[in-house]
Each structure stands twice: as C-alpha cells, then as structure tokens.
Amino acid sequence: xxxxxxxxxxxxxxxxxxxRHVLKNVNLAFPTNQVTALIGPSGCGKSTxxxxxxxxHELIPSAGFxxxxxxxxxxxxxxxxxxxxxxxxxxxVFQKPNPxxxxxxxxxxxxxxxxxxxxxxxxxxxxxxxxxxxxxxNEVKDRLxxxxxxxxxxxxxxxxxxxxxxxxxxxxxxxxxxxxxDPGSTRRVEETILELAxxxxxxxxxxxxxQAQRVxxxxxxxxxxxxxxxxxxxxxxxxxxxxxxxDPRTNDYVxxxxx
Amino acid sequence: xxxxAPSEKIERRKLATKxxxxxxxxxxxxxxxxxxxxxxxxxxxxxxxxxxxxxxFQTQGIIDFAFGSTWDSAATPATFQLGPMLWGSILxxxxxxxxxxxxxxxxxxxxxxxxxxxxxxxxxTIVDLLAAIPSIVLGLWGAFVFSPIAAGxxxxxxxxxxxxxxxxNPEQNFLRSPxxxxxxxxxMIVPIIASITREIFSQMDRDIINASLALGGNxxxxxxxxxxxxxxxxxxxxxxxxxxxxxxxxxxVLYVLNISFDINWGSVLQxxxxxxxxxxxxxxxxANPDEISALMAAGLVxxxxxxxxxxxxxxxVAKAQPWRK
Amino acid sequence: MEKVTDLTPVARPKTAAPWSRKSxxxxxxxxxxxxxxxxxxLGTIALTGMDFMAALFIVFLPLQIVAAALVGITVxxxxxxxxxxxxxxxxxxxxxxxxxxxSVIWSVISNGFSALSASFIFQNNYxxxxxxxxxxxxxxxxxxxxxxxxxxxxxxxxxLGLATAVYLTETQGKSKGIIRTLLQAxxxxxxxxxxxxxxxxxIASGITTYAGWTGSLALIPLMLPTVxxxxxxxxxxxxxxxxxxxxxxxxxxxxxxxQVTLPAAKSGIVTAILLGVARVIGExxxxxxxxxxADRTNLNPFEGAMGSLPTYLFNYIAFGFDESIQRAWxxxxxxxxxxxxxxxxxxxxxxxxxxxxx
Numbered sequence: 001x002x003x004x005x006x007x008x009x010x011x012x013x014x015x016x017x018x019x020r021h022v023l024k025n026v027n028l029a030f031p032t033n034q035v036t037a038l039i040g041p042s043g044c045g046k047s048t049x050x051x052x053x054x055x056x057h058e059l060i061p062s063a064g065f066x067x068x069x070x071x072x073x074x075x076x077x078x079x080x081x082x083x084x085x086x087x088x089x090x091x092x093v094f095q096k097p098n099p100x101x102x103x104x105x106x107x108x109x110x111x112x113x114x115x116x117x118x119x120x121x122x123x124x125x126x127x128x129x130x131x132x133x134x135x136x137x138n139e140v141k142d143r144l145x146x147x148x149x150x151x152x153x154x155x156x157x158x159x160x161x162x163x164x165x166x167x168x169x170x171x172x173x174x175x176x177x178x179x180x181x182d183p184g185s186t187r188r189v190e191e192t193i194l195e196l197a198x199x200x201x202x203x204x205x206x207x208x209x210x211q212a213q214r215v216x217x218x219x220x221x222x223x224x225x226x227x228x229x230x231x232x233x234x235x236x237x238x239x240x241x242x243x244x245x246x247d248p249r250t251n252d253y254v255x256x257x258x259x
Numbered sequence: 260x261x262x263x264a265p266s267e268k269i270e271r272r273k274l275a276t277k278x279x280x281x282x283x284x285x286x287x288x289x290x291x292x293x294x295x296x297x298x299x300x301x302x303x304x305x306x307x308x309x310x311x312x313x314x315x316f317q318t319q320g321i322i323d324f325a326f327g328s329t330w331d332s333a334a335t336p337a338t339f340q341l342g343p344m345l346w347g348s349i350l351x352x353x354x355x356x357x358x359x360x361x362x363x364x365x366x367x368x369x370x371x372x373x374x375x376x377x378x379x380x381x382x383x384t385i386v387d388l389l390a391a392i393p394s395i396v397l398g399l400w401g402a403f404v405f406s407p408i409a410a411g412x413x414x415x416x417x418x419x420x421x422x423x424x425x426x427x428n429p430e431q432n433f434l435r436s437p438x439x440x441x442x443x444x445x446x447m448i449v450p451i452i453a454s455i456t457r458e459i460f461s462q463m464d465r466d467i468i469n470a471s472l473a474l475g476g477n478x479x480x481x482x483x484x485x486x487x488x489x490x491x492x493x494x495x496x497x498x499x500x501x502x503x504x505x506x507x508x509x510x511x512v513l514y515v516l517n518i519s520f521d522i523n524w525g526s527v528l529q530x531x532x533x534x535x536x537x538x539x540x541x542x543x544x545x546a547n548p549d550e551i552s553a554l555m556a557a558g559l560v561x562x563x564x565x566x567x568x569x570x571x572x573x574x575x576v577a578k579a580q581p582w583r584k
Numbered sequence: 585m586e587k588v589t590d591l592t593p594v595a596r597p598k599t600a601a602p603w604s605r606k607s608x609x610x611x612x613x614x615x616x617x618x619x620x621x622x623x624x625x626l627g628t629i630a631l632t633g634m635d636f637m638a639a640l641f642i643v644f645l646p647l648q649i650v651a652a653a654l655v656g657i658t659v660x661x662x663x664x665x666x667x668x669x670x671x672x673x674x675x676x677x678x679x680x681x682x683x684x685x686x687s688v689i690w691s692v693i694s695n696g697f698s699a700l701s702a703s704f705i706f707q708n709n710y711x712x713x714x715x716x717x718x719x720x721x722x723x724x725x726x727x728x729x730x731x732x733x734x735x736x737x738x739x740x741x742x743x744l745g746l747a748t749a750v751y752l753t754e755t756q757g758k759s760k761g762i763i764r765t766l767l768q769a770x771x772x773x774x775x776x777x778x779x780x781x782x783x784x785x786x787i788a789s790g791i792t793t794y795a796g797w798t799g800s801l802a803l804i805p806l807m808l809p810t811v812x813x814x815x816x817x818x819x820x821x822x823x824x825x826x827x828x829x830x831x832x833x834x835x836x837x838x839x840x841x842x843q844v845t846l847p848a849a850k851s852g853i854v855t856a857i858l859l860g861v862a863r864v865i866g867e868x869x870x871x872x873x874x875x876x877x878a879d880r881t882n883l884n885p886f887e888g889a890m891g892s893l894p895t896y897l898f899n900y901i902a903f904g905f906d907e908s909i910q911r912a913w914x915x916x917x918x919x920x921x922x923x924x925x926x927x928x929x930x931x932x933x934x935x936x937x938x939x940x941x942x
Binding site: 300361395555572 | 673687931
Binding site for chain 3: 054056059061084085086087088089091092094096098099100101102111112114115116117160163164167
C-alpha cells in the first residue's frame with residue numbers, strides 16, 4: 001500500500017454537538033481514486049464524520065470541531081477558507097434522493113453551476129457527460145425537460161449523483177445513498193459507483209455490509225460503545241477487514257453478532 | 260485506537276458560524292435587520308404615544324386619568340379621565356370571552372374529534388371565513404340586524420331573572436348595552452380561540468387518547484380527564500389572545516354600545532357602557548389639541564394593556580406547543 | 585442486515601375508537617333523539633306563538649338533553665349520560681357559530697345587493713349628499729383608494745415579512761424567540777393604536793396632512809405579523825434535504841434560498857400575501873385617523889385625503905339616514921366580495937401547494 005497517494009486525510013478529528021462528544025480522534029487517509037466505505041452500527045458517528053469532510057456538519061448550530069481535514073494537503077478548516085468553496089470540490093449525495101422539485105432534469109444537472117454562480121461554455125455537453133457518468137443518460141435523454149420528480153426513486157438518486165458530478169468534484173461523499181432504494185435501483189447505483197471509482201475518490205457510508213464488500217477498496221469500522229464518543233476501531237483493505245479482522249469487535253460486527 | 264484518558268483536553272477549532280462571502284453576509288444582515296423591524300415598530304409606537312400623551316398625564320395626573328370618571332373638554336380646566344372606559348372594555352371583553360370560549364372549544368372539538376374529514380375541512384373553512392370578516396362589517400350587522408334580536412333576548416333575561424343585579428334594567432331600554440357589545444365581540448374572537456385550540460388538539464398525542472379509550476374510558480371522560488388537562492395551557496393562551504383582541508376591538512363595538520362616562524359596574528343589560536378603543540375613534544374627529552393628547556394617553560393605556568396580555572398569551576401558547584420550538 | 589422499510593400496519597380493533605362504533609340500533613336512537621326535540625319545539629312555537637329563542641332554551645334544549653342522555657344510557661349504559669350530553673353540547677354550540685356567520689353573510693348580501701349597480705361601483709361620491717338617492721354616486725373612488733392604500737402597504741410589508749421569515753427559518757440568529765414573541769404580540773395590536781401612532785408621528789407633528797401613504801403606514805404593523813408568520817410556516821415546510829442539497833453543491837446561502845427554497849415555497853408565500861391583504865383590507869380605525877375621507881377620486885397616495893371602502897362605510901353608517909345606510913350595506917358587500925376573492929385565491933394557492941408535494 002506504500003505507493004498510494006492520499007487525496008483526502010482526516011487527522012485527529014473530534015466532533016461535539018453541544019457538550020456531547022460524538023467523535024473522538026478519528027484518523028483516516030482516503031486513497032486517491034479508490035472507494036472507502038465507512039461501516040458501523042447506528043449512532044456510531046459515521047454519518048457525522050462524512051459531513052465533516054465537506055463542512056456540512058457545521059450547519060447544525062451547536063456543532064464543535066477539532067482536528068484537521070486535509071484536501072490535497074490544504075486544511076479545509078484553515079483560516080480564511082470559505083466552507084462554501086470547500087463544498088465545490090467535495091460533492092455529496094444524501095440518503096434520500098433530493099432533486100430540486102421546481103426544476104427539470106436538465107436544470108437539476110446544471111443547478112450546481114447556477115447555484116455557485118459559475119458559467120459554463122457548453123451546457124448541453126456537460127449535461128450529457130454528467131448524466132452518462134451517472135449511467136442514467138439512456139433513460140432520460142428524451143425527456144430532459146421533464147420535472148425531476150417524474151423520475152423513479154433510483155433514477156432520482158442517480159440524477160443527484162450526476163448533479164454532483166457536473167461540478168467536477170475531486171471527492172464524492174455518499175451518505176447511505178441506497179438506503180431509500182429498492183434492490184434493483186441499489187444495483188444500478190453501485191454499478192455507477194464502480195464506474196466512477198477510477199477517476200475520483202469516493203467515500204461511502206453504508207449500513208449494508210454486502211454493499212461495502214461489493215464496492216469498497218478500503219473499509220473503516222466505526223464504533224461508539226457505552227456512551228463513549230464514536231471512533232475508528234479498524235481500518236484497512238476491505239477483504240482484510242471482513243475476512244481477517246484484527247479487532248474482535250470488528251469480527252463480531254461483520255459477522256452479524258450485533259448492530 | 261480505543262478510548263482511554265477521557266480527561267485530556269482537546270483544543271476546539273473555530274467554525275464558520277457567520278457567513279463567509281460578502282453576498283451571504285449582506286443576505287443575513289438584511290434579514291436580521293428586517294426581523295428587528297418588529298422591535299423597532301413597537302418601540303416607535305411606545306415613543307410616539309408617550310410623547311403625545313405626556314401633556315395629558317401632566318395636567319390630569321396618571322392616577323386620576325386612569326381611574327377617574329369624568330370626560331369633559333369644555334370644562335375649565337378640561338378633565339379627561341378614563342375609568343369608565345377602562346372598566347367598560349374589561350367588562351365587554353369578559354362577556355365576550357365567557358360566550359366565545361364554550362363556542363370555540365366546541366367547534367375545535369367537533370373538528371378534531373367528531374366530524375369526518377370532509378365535514379371537518381368545511382367547518383375549518385367556515386371558521387377561517389368568520390375570522391376574515393372585517394370588524395366594520397360586523398359592526399354594521401350588529402347595529403342593524405343583530406341588536407334588535409339581542410335586545411329581545413335581553414328583555415327576556417331581564418323579565419325572568421331581573422332580580423339578579425347584573426340583569427337589572429330600570430329604564431327598560433335594551434339596545435346598545437354591554438351585553439350586546441359582548442356578544443358581537445364574542446363573534447370576533449371565536450375564530451381566534453377556535454383555531455388555536457384546534458391546533459393544540461390536532462397536535463395531541465393520539466396514543467394518549469387511544470390509551471384512555473382502551474382502558475375503558477368513554478368519550479366524555481376522555482375529553483374531561485385527558486384532552487382538556489393536556490391541552491389546557493394552550494387553550495388558556497388562546498383565550499388570552501382572544502381577550503387581547505376583544506380589548507382592542509374598535510368599530511364593531513362603536514355601533515352597538517352607548518358610550519357613557521356614567522360608570523356601569525356590571526348591569527350588563529343597561530344601555531350604557533365603555534370601551535377605550537371605541538371612545539378614541541368616536542371623540543377623535545372633534546377633539547381639540549388637549550383632548551387629542553388625552554386620547555393618545557388612552558391609546559397608550561390600551562396598547563400597554565394589550566401588549567402585556569398578548570405577551571403572556573403568546574408565551575403560554577409557545578410553551579404549550581413545544582413542537583414549534 | 586437489509587433495512588426493513590415497510591411494516592404491514594396492524595389492524596386496529598374496532599373497539600379502540602368508540603366514535604367509529606355505530607350499530608343500526610344506535611343510528612335509529614340517535615336520529616330519533618335529534619328529530620323529536622326539534623319537532624316538539626317547532627310545534628310549540630307554531631301552537632303558542634312562543635319566541636324562538638325562548639322555545640330554543642326552554643323547550644328544545646331540555647328535551648334534547650334528556651333525549652341524548654337516554655340514548656347514552658341505552659347504548660353505553662349509565663356512564664353514557666355524560667357522553668350524550670357532550671355530543672349535544674358540542675353540536676349545539678358549534679351550530680350557533682354557523683347561524684351567526686350565516687346571519688352576517690346573508691344580511692350583507694340581501695341588504696347590499698339592492699344598492700349594487702354599475703354606477704355604485706364606478707362613480708365617485710362628489711356632489712352626493714347623505715340623502716341623495718342611490719341612482720347617483722358610488723364607491724368607485726373608495727375602491728381605488730382602498731386598493732392604492734393597501735397596495736402601497738403590501739409593497740413595503742411583503743419584503744419585510746419575507747426577510748423576517750428568512751431570519752426565523754434560514755439563519756442561526758440568536759433572537760428568534762424574542763422576534764417570534766414580538767410578532768405574536770404585534771398581531772394583537774389594537775388597530776386604533778396603530779392609527780394613533782402614525783397620526784402622532786406624521787400628522788400631529790406637522791410632517792404631512794391627511795394622505796393615502798399615512799394610511800398605508802398605519803396598516804403595516806397590522807399586516808406584518810400575518811405575512812411573516814404564514815411565510816415562516818411555508819418556508820419551514822420546505823424539506824431540509826433540499827437546502828442541504830443546494831449547500832452541498834457549493835451554493836452560498838443566499839443563492840440556495842433564492843433558487844431552491846423560495847421556488848419550493850412559492851405558493852405558500854402567495855398565500856401569506858393574500859391573507860395579509862385580507863387582514864387589512866377592511867381595517868377602519870387606522871384609516872379614519874390617518875387618511876380622512878374624500879369624496880373625489882384621488883389617485884395620488886402622497887398628497888391629499890383619500891377615500892377608502894372602510895372609511896366610506898364608517899361615514900355612511902354615522903349619517904344614519906335610510907339612503908346612507910343602504911349605501912353602507914352596498915359598501916359592506918363590496919368589501920366582503922373583495923375579502924372572499926382574496927380568501928378563495930389563498931385557498932387555491934395553498935391547495936396547489938399540497939398537490940405539488942404529493
């Protein structure tokens with residue numbers, strides 16, 4: 001693993017909500033152009049952690065933070081860094097598909113540009129490439145001006161992925177992207193993730209351990225025991241974490257003994 | 260990587276609690292400024308009314324102004340005392356609330372717990388419609404349609420229960436009494452109380468109600484022992500909001516009440532009563548500068564009065580609706 | 585480990601909700617209990633010429649109470665007495681409100697309709713005396729005046745209310761509780777006080793004489809709480825996922841609001857504006873104190889007294905002649921029609937919103 005480069009690194013990340021310490025000393029390095037899965041039982045802080053990677057957790061008023069998140073060796077929490085600009089480089093896909101209901105399919109793909117006040121020379125080309133990369137182009141190419149809500153749940157989620165891709169992010173964060181989808185749609189989204197993997201760094205939170213094994217190169221296991229803040233128990237190559245876990249708690253979790 | 264040494268102190272970093280880009284700072288500054296405009300408006304109202312009311316307070320004395328019972332701009336020195344109006348406003352509002360509360364709670368209960376969905380929707384619309392009728396239209400209706408009818412009711416009350424002092428009426432003139440004004444005010448505040456009560460009812464935990472029913476309670480005992488106690492706070496808040504509105508009611512009362520400075524302590528059927536708000540509008544047209552100042556002072560008293568009642572009310576309503584945060 | 589998302593709802597036993605329990609026997613008793621007392625009361629009125637209210641309280645109500653108690657006993661046993669009484673009390677008191685509302689609306693329509701004519705709606709009040717017959721003159725100037733005065737205050741109030749709602753929903757401001765309490769308190773502001781305030785600030789201090797714009801200002805404190813509160817509610821209904829979606833794309837807060845939240849809440853905001861206008865279009869006291877009344881059409885809200893529907897109504901009730909009262913009813917009908925249009929439009933706007941969310 002020594003020849004890997006790391007696009008995104010979290011160093012000693014701590015998060016509080018009010019006085020509650022929810023994440024403690026998380027150190028993770030995400031290899032460039034690989035998929036990293038974050039697994040763990042509910043409430044272990046994995047969703048909170050993924051939000052620290054593009055400063056979305058700050059939207060909760062009582063949030064507190066310590067540590068560093070380095071994107072290409074630059075601390076995104078550094079002085080003079082605008083969180084809004086951070087989110088331009090780190091895209092995010094949420095649990096529930098959230099296309100903008102007042103916009104058409106095409107407008108949704110271009111919404112990132114509009115929302116960040118950017119101009120682009122060739123919008124049509126961008127729409128097509130983004131939708132192709134999210135493997136939804138063939139399904140929607142004839143009805144780009146239909147409302148986004150006319151799509152099925154799985155299509156909506158891939159549209160949201162396309163929307164993020166149109167911004168050309170270096171990193172894509174996915175917070176349980178398939179938890180609201182049926183198995184067929186889940187498979188399509190997983191295929192999309194695997195197609196994107198060679199060109200961008202992907203971090204995915206998932207409840208589903210089969211999914212982690214199917215899509216992830218690396219897996220990190222989060223745990224929050226007995227009211228202690230969440231922390232990383234084990235981090236390594238996916239096969240190793242699932243087949244020869246070092247920590248007995250990881251073994252118990254991946255074999256379904258709890259969680 | 261397990262957790263040990265929980266006592267170690269970790270230095271927290273500063274998060275972007277304030278917007279970073281200039282456009283966002285302007286966006287938030289503008290909305291904050293707008294939000295404080297309600298504070299500014301209330302402060303300006305207080306400042307200007309106090310400013311204009313000071314001469315009246317100085318010449319009349321605050322105690323005499325609030326509690327005396329003479330209003331005479333022609334006398335030397337001119338005397339302006341608010342007592343009968345203040346008491347009259349309270350009397351009419353109390354009558355209004357006493358009549359409106361059972362009506363409003365019934366409507367709310369009917370909508371939330373008895374009627375089928377479609378009927379409930381229709382009734383809700385009707386209550387909202389009632390709230391939308393301007394008070395001057397109600398005043399016109401009160402003066403020319405309702406007063407003669409209500410005077411008939413008042414006469415019956417007097418004939419059957421005239422021996423009770425509050426229904427006494429030696430002059431046998433039943434028009435323009437606090438009783439009639441109170442009913443008109445009740446019509447105005449039923450929708451206010453009903454919509455707040457309904458909202459409180461609708462947000463109640465159906466599990467509590469179902470649990471009471473499952474334990475063998477019937478509709479009546481469930482209402483009395485479960486629904487009312489749980490909703491009481493919010494309902495009281497709604498009633499206070501209605502009371503505040505009743506105190507400030509101006510034109511609807513003007514046409515159905517004989518405004519008199521001969522104080523009427525509680526003979527609600529007699530054709531004399533008081534209302535601060537209606538008195539202001541009825542005297543304003545012909546007032547000289549001294550009287551204007553006295554009317555401003557009356558407005559100030561009314562404002563402070565309703566402000567206090569409304570603040571208490573909205574505090575109670577907010578406490579009773581924790582889901583609104 | 586697959587997440588279970590769909591649970592088959594457990595069928596609720598019928599006995600859990602007594603109000604949905606209805607046997608044919610119960611329906612028979614209930615209809616008997618509601619028909620007999622009414623029939624007896626109507627019969628008494630017809631035979632003895634008793635006053636309607638007296639019959640209602642002396643004959644109908646006691647009979648109805650006894651009947652309901654009897655039904656309660658036969659259906660639920662002894663505990664059913666109070667149950668029956670609760671039902672009777674609720675329906676009796678609720679129907680009172682409908683009778684009142686019906687009476688108001690019916691009297692305005694029946695009395696106002698005869699006053700309504702093209703000349704009444706389009707002509708102004710110049711050269712008209714209180715006793716002039718209704719063929720001449722009308723409320724045209726007052727309709728225009730009302731629209732101008734209310735329009736001007738809408739132009740000021742809507743941005744103010746919208747921005748207040750933005751503060752309450754979109755920012756992390758610290759004074760939300762205070763602002764909300766102040767708005768609630770302001771919604772109970774007596775309208776006459778608002779008029780006195782503007783009179784003291786602009787007219788008594790000699791800054792201006794009676795004019796349309798002072799009336800518009802006096803309506804702002806009355807309209808603002810409605811607009812702000814309903815808009816807040818509308819913005820709150822926009823799912824937080826949409827905002828997060830926009831912010832995660834790197835949108836600054838103001839663009840996320842303008843391009844995502846605002847369009848999603850559009851119909852709710854339209855409702856807020858319509859309800860705000862409906863709230864103040866009939867306000868009388870503030871306008872009596874600040875705009876005075878004019879008989880001629882005045883289209884300049886910044887100079888000269890201005891007529892409006894409520895002040896027209898106010899004056900013509902005060903004249904007290906038959907013809908002037910007739911005009912007052914006509915003006916009242918025009919106000920009610922305006923309120924009804926606003927009200928129905930608000931309903932339609934909020935209905936399209938609920939549909940869009942499905």
